[in-house]
Amino acid sequence: MAETKQSQSYIRADKMDLTSLDLQLEKQYAKSYNKDNKDNKDNKEKAATTTTSSKDQEQDHEDHEERAPWQIDPRKLDIRYLIAHGTYGTVYRGTYHTRDVAVKILDWGEDGYATEAETAQLRASFKHEVAVWHQLHHPNVTNFVGASMGTTDLRLPDNTSTGTGRSTNLPARACCVLVEYLQGGTLKQYLIKNSRRKLPYKLVVQLALDLSRGLSYLHSRKIVHRDVKSENMLLDTQRNLKIADFGVARVEAQNPKDMTGATGTLGYMAPEVLEGKPYNRKCDVYSFGICLWEIYCCDMPYPDLSFADVSSKVVHQNLRPEIPRCCPTAMANIMKKCWDANPEKRPDMEEVVRLLESLDTSKGGGMIPEDQNTGCLCFFRARGP
The missing domain is CATH 1.10.510.10 (Transferase(Phosphotransferase) domain 1)
Incomplete structure (x- = not known):
């Protein structure tokens, strides 16, 4: 009875087709290896996509957090040419998100008359008030498109060249206002x-x-x-x-x-x-x-x-x-x-x-x-x- 159980538990080696077994194991190993590689590749791509998406979401979140509803994205503003010089700044024509706009650069404090403290107070007041202008909607008031509290990313037409160049010679403390043209x-x-x-x-x-x-x-x-x-x-x-x-x-x-x-x-x-x-x-x-x-x-x-x-x-x-x-x-x-x-x-x-x-x-x-x-x-x- 014990011999019967033992004979059922073991397989005689001389009865096995080792060549066929090697081929089967090789195929199974290759299949498993390819599957693991594919899974790893998919996981890496998924992880990379998730990371990129997370970074984009983080950047969008940061932009959303840092940029007020009325603030423009200077990268999407194309200032074309000068329209006029005003008492409190200079007006240009341009496009923002393909929309025709008038761009006014307010150069408070750059005339030498305003002190640092006065300019800072004026800019703080301006920042508060453009938030109010952003909410104005009336057929007899020009539509307020947006504003920027700085000019570091703005590029003005270079009037001294052929018109293809761009000048960055802007007042350091200037503000930028966009309205419909x-x-x-x-x-x-x-x-x-x-x-x-x-x-x-x-x-x-x-x-x-x-x-x-x-x-x-x-x-x-x-x-x-x-x-x-x-x-x-x-x-x-x-x-x-x-x-x-x-x-x-x-x-x-x-x-x-x-x-x-x-x-x-x-x-x-x-x-x-x-x-x-x-x-x-x-x-x-x-x-x-x-x-x-x-x-x-x-x-x-x-x-x-x-x-x-x-x-x-x-x-x-x-x-x-x-x-x-x-x-x-x-x-x-x-x-x-x-x-x-x-x-x-x-x-x-x-x-x-x-x-x-x-x-x-x-x-x-x-x-x-x-x-x-x-x-x-x-x-x-x-x-x-």
């Missing part, structure tokens, strides 16, 4: 173009309404523009007006004493701003009144006065642009209300919108053109102050 040019350019034949009354009111609605919206969001003028208003190809250039705009302070300083453009600046007194959003209302006169007359205020004379006479002699006799009374009254010397007597922009909407444009022909001014004294310069 409008092909109609500035309101000032349009008014100069029509200075002889003037604008139809209906178009005057339409442009004024666009501007007033945009300002009313900004004021409702506690934004004071502080540099309202025809040069800072842009037109699209359909002559729709949009407020632009927020280079000196700021969130309105709860305490008017926190908003002081002569900020703006002479000729449009309210008396309280010229005097360095505390001011609020009503300084924009004053500037709007000057712009309204400018739109109606297609002329520039105070063309024959020096800067010093304008500043002194606006404050001390209540100097204002002369309203033409052909100007409808209702329109003239809006101008006068807006540029009242007392900020508290000026209407809010919301009220100005209502006043403009109530104007009858069915009869008015607008300012009388210069070649048709027979019997009208609108174009004769007043003598004296």
Whole structure:
């Protein structure tokens, strides 16, 4: 019985086909070896993909963490050519994500007048306020695309070469702002173009309404523009007006004493701003009144006065642009209300919108053109102050 079990447990070697067994083992080994290699390769590729994906996710996470919603990716900005030099910076035309944009480089503190501390404070305020601009959406306000707090990654067209080169000569403390690009040019350019034949009354009111609605919206969001003028208003190809250039705009302070300083453009600046007194959003209302006169007359205020004379006479002699006799009374009254010397007597922009909407444009022909001014004294310069 024991012999039977033992015979069942062992196999006689002389009965085995060793050659066939070697071939089978070799095939099995090769198969196993190839499978292990394939599994190892797949695992390595998977591990590499996972690592790369993890790095990409980490980088995206870092970019997301470091970059605010309003911050642009400078690598995707192509600055093409110079448009204009402004008071607070330089404007270029470019593309961002294939979108046409106006690029403004704000070079605060690079003029030698601002201290390090003042520039730092201005940049900190700017950083807070662009977060507010990012949320602005209105048909009469230029769309804010984004901003950058530095210029190290920006490349400007090299105007000294053939145009193919790129310059990196940018102020170290500059900030960059991107807004939509409008092909109609500035309101000032349009008014100069029509200075002889003037604008139809209906178009005057339409442009004024666009501007007033945009300002009313900004004021409702506690934004004071502080540099309202025809040069800072842009037109699209359909002559729709949009407020632009927020280079000196700021969130309105709860305490008017926190908003002081002569900020703006002479000729449009309210008396309280010229005097360095505390001011609020009503300084924009004053500037709007000057712009309204400018739109109606297609002329520039105070063309024959020096800067010093304008500043002194606006404050001390209540100097204002002369309203033409052909100007409808209702329109003239809006101008006068807006540029009242007392900020508290000026209407809010919301009220100005209502006043403009109530104007009858069915009869008015607008300012009388210069070649048709027979019997009208609108174009004769007043003598004296």
